[in-house]
Amino acid sequence: MSFKSKHRIIQISAARKERLEMPKLIFSILLLISGLFLSNSPASDLPSDSNWTKGAEIMLKVDIETHQQNDMFPIDRKIMRDFNEIVVRIYSDCKNNPELFQKVSVRSDQKEFRVTGDNQSKIYAVLGEDQVEDAARIIIGNSVFTFRDKLIMNQIYRHISQNQNPYWVFNDALGNVIPSATVEIFLCDLEGRRIRIGKFTADRHLEKLFPQSNPHDRMQMFEFIISHPDYGTALVRYFGPEQSGFTMPLVRIDSESGTSAIYGYIVDPENKPVRGARIVCDYVTTLGEGLIDPKPDPARYSTLTDQNGFFNMYMPCSSQRSKERGSLIPLKSKFYVNINAPENLGLLPYDQPIENGKESRIVLERPSGDAHTLTFISANGVISKPDELALIELEINRPSKPRLHLTYDDFKNLNVFPYGTYKARTRTLTSAIRFDFLPVEVKLGSPYQLVFRLPGANTYTGRVINGITGAPMQGIFALAMESSYDNDFITDEQWTLLHGAIKNPDARSPVLAPLRQAYKFNHVVRTGLDGSFTLSIAGQSNFHKILFMEQNFISATVVKQNLVIKNSGPTDVGLVKLFPSAKILLNPVTDDKNPSIWPDWIIDEQGNPDWTSALLKSSLIRGKWLIPNNVNCIYIPAHINLKLRLAMPYNDKLSPVNLDRVFNLDQGQTLDLGQIALQPSIELSARVIDSNSQPIEGVPVSIWVKGDSSTVVHNSDANGIVRFGVPRHCEGEFIITHIDYKQARELFRQTTPFKTESEKVCYTLTLSDEKLAILFGPDPNN
Structure with missing residues (x-):
């Protein structure tokens, strides 16, 4: 099956193109899948009987009208009368083979034609560039109509206002256009169906396409695969035509920025390259644990391995904290990635950090261990609905091997499971808060069926006392919090109403309205005469901490994650102290x-x-x-x-x-x-050099200001410069330290005092060769 060599739209006059903004064309094509008998083949490229097995067929009806208005694009009625046929693509296996399709040509006077096979796996598409007749190409234009059993094309127009960019632009991670990039365009839905529209070359930009589908078809998400031999391959997904520019997690491999990327090869246990592995980066940390936030929604952007298993990735970084480092991601930074191979290869995902600036070789594991089936049980019984199962994740902590993090898609088809401690989590369809199943230990001799249970109603008990006197506090509110809060100010009048609440009020009680305005909670109790409380919370409740509060006392919290949840019996929260x-x-x-x-x-x-x-x-x-x-x-x-x-x-x-x-x-x-x-700060800077007075990039530096705490880490730029904002007339210390977090020990610490006046001051920080070797040398834990 061949594709157009480049993305193009039917050429019309400039005057007409300007007026193609919103033509009111009512162009209805109704295709109904039904079990009708075979009719004559409508065109030479319609598949013959020998190419199709017996199955469903399509009945087609075409009605065309045009409403002439002054501000609409004029369609010549003679062209409309001469409209004879429409070309439809048939994607027969959109889940497993999204690139394969056949074209059929349907005449406007034709009543029906046969398309056999399983219609659940088929997607039909109508594109302007496929059409033979000028009228059809003009009417469809840049729209892409997709459907499974029924298509209605109504009010076809270009979704571009005069102020909207009509092009897609694909930039590298630094914001530069990727020249002559190859772009594969797919349309997708959320159920895993994909169809490839075509493969194009974007010299500087690419004209937009506009997905049109029935609501139940939901083929509204674009997927672009952008590749260039000097950059690598990346993938991005997004909904709708509004966005014009895309910043890809790629840089030129042989450039200066390429030395700050992560790159290398991904192979299977037999040392064969893994093609099409998807690499997603959540965030980046610099040397010294400085944080680099990617641009919004990094999960939409990923890179892919090529036929040799090679990958290259440089994350587009948010500018919000760019002052904390140089223009490029410093060397020795770690990209926290998740790598998934194509499902048919049967390889486990990888979620360990990768250090930049050096070639990496990642070996993806095959599943090993014993055969098991996994069953998940909530308060409502066995979880069996696909949309609920899809929300479950597994964390497997293995002895002497890296931790595994598996989504349901990762483990649903596994036959064997490794030894280790399994922690399963889920959430509701409407909430991002996670619920933990009781952990399961998998070892030699574990039962074939591994059962994960959400805890039933958990009971939390404890006592609240006055932190000064030690006296028990009666009537204290204990709230099971769903989320954080923005406004904790409650007036004295509102407190008077709250004090009238019963010991165990309903969380929805009108009396508690002042609390609900300040906090989001789902369970509440009040302490008894001796300050004790018993709070019963359903296992699958949106709850992450208990908040204790009373008028004219500072609230205290107990975080659920810090508690030891028992399989049976109440969980002891302990003694909670409140202070005036x-x-x-x-x-x-x-x-x-x-x-x-x-x-x-x-x-x-x-x-x-x-x-x-x-x-x-x-x-x-x-x-x-x-x-x-x-x-x-x-x-x-x-x-x-x-x-x-x-x-x-x-x-x-x-x-x-x-x-x-x-x-x-x-x-x-x-x-x-x-x-x-609030007053603006002044700049305090330092230049980090080696024993030969040469600037060093990427050195982690923080400062401590007298009367204050230490700042977050900044990393020196290419000129060795670090910059901080500090108050006028302050003093403190520059701090360079390197910590082995796995061993919880400080490898070295170097401090340099500073004192600022009203003008800018730049200090010099010299690092010995020995300390530089510790900073930039091999990780002692590897």
């Missing part, structure tokens, strides 16, 4: 569009009550992100000397604010500080 609180109101004022403002208490145990150490060890909620240019409520401990600081952890364009006073408020007291103007 006061409130500070303030409005942080700034013109910065992306501030990150976090309030923090600074408490010195010296000169404070004896219970201060217990407060600092407790699980109290210390704050939440503040909303700029709004009045925010900050809860602080009462009856204690403390200072308040507004940190800017992820945006050092603004200086942290250290409120120059000591607060000691009574329980329930409110202090309004009014507006606090």
Whole structure:
């Protein structure tokens, strides 16, 4: 089957092309799959009886009308009258062979023609470029109609406004157009059906296509496979024609940026190359654990191995934290990837980090172990519905081998399973919160059927006491939280209503309306006379922590993940301590569009009550992100000397604010500080060099400012420069350290003091050859 050598649209005059925005053409083609008898072949390229087995057939009816309006593209009525046939593609096996199709030509006066076979596996498509007649090519234009049993083409128009880009553009990870890229275009649905529209060359851009399908067909997702011998191969998926530019996770292999990519070969256990393996990167960490966020939705972008198993990947990076490194991803960075081979090869996925800047060789495993079947049971019985099974994931922790992470698609067809501890998770169709099945240990002699059960109603018990006096606290609210919260301010009047609630109120009770406005929870109880509580929560509830709260006390939390859930009997939450609180109101004022403002208490145990150490060890909620240019409520401990600081952890364009006073408020007291103007920071920089005074790229550097905590790691750029935003007139230290996280030990630490004035200052940080060898040498754990 041949394809057009390049993507093109029927040529019409410029005047007509401008007016092709929205022609009101009602062009209805109805194709119904039915068990009708065979009619005469409509055209020479219609498959003969010998090519098809007995099965369903298609009846076709064509009706054409045109409504002439001044602002619509004029269609010559004579052309419409001369319309005689339409060409339809038939994709017979769209799940396993999306490239194979046949064309059939159907006359407008023809009543029916035969297409036999399993219609569930077929997709029919109508494209403008396939049409023989000018009228059909003009009417269909850039639309791609797909259907399984019924097609209605109605109001065909180009979905492009005057201000919309009519082209697709494919850029590399640095934003440069990939020249003369080969682009394969597929249409897909969410059930695994794919059809290849064609293979084209994008010199600078490619004209858009517009998918049209019946709602139940849902062939609305584009998939592009972009390849170039100097870049590699990548895949991107997206819905609809609105997006024009695509940034692919590719760079030129022989370029400077190519040295910062991950690249290499993926093979099977027999050392044969794996073609078509898909590599997805979730995020990248630099040397020193600096975080590089990919551009939004990295799961849509991936790279593919070629016929030699070769891959090349460089992640398009978000500009939000670009100041923390140079223009390129530093060497010794780790790409956290997930690799999946084509399903028919029967290879396990791979989800270990890959270091950039050096050739990698990844060997994908074949399944090994004993034969088992997997059964998953919820409170409603055995999980058997395909859409519910598809949500299950497995994590297998194996002795002396890397951990495996398998989706349902990965393990549903496995016959053997390795030894290890299996942790299964699922979620509901409407929530992203995960629910853990009880773990299962798989070893020699394990039963053939492995049964995973969601816990039934879990019971959590504990006691709440006053953190100062140790007295039990009655009536404390314990909420099973579904998610985080944005507004925890509850007025005194609302608290009066809440205190009227019964001991075990319904979470939907009108009395609890103030709580529901502040928090998202699904279960709630109140503590008894002795401060004890019993909270029963269904195993499959959207619940990730328990929040304990009371008027004029700082809330405390217990995270579900930190609890040891028992297979039987209640789970002990332990002793929860609440401490008296006061409130500070303030409005942080700034013109910065992306501030990150976090309030923090600074408490010195010296000169404070004896219970201060217990407060600092407790699980109290210390704050939440503040909303700029709004009045925010900050809860602080009462009856204690403390200072308040507004940190800017992820945006050092603004200086942290250290409120120059000591607060000691009574329980329930409110202090309004009014507006606090956030000031811009000044730049503090350093140049990292080796013993020969040459700049070193990628060195992890952080700073500690006196009276503050350490910053996130920045990595030196190609000139050896690191830059930080700091307050005027501050002092502290540059810190270069290297930590072996697996062994939990610091390999070396080097500090250099600094002191800033109002002007920019650049320091020099010299690293010895020995320390550079530790930083950039081989990983001692490999």
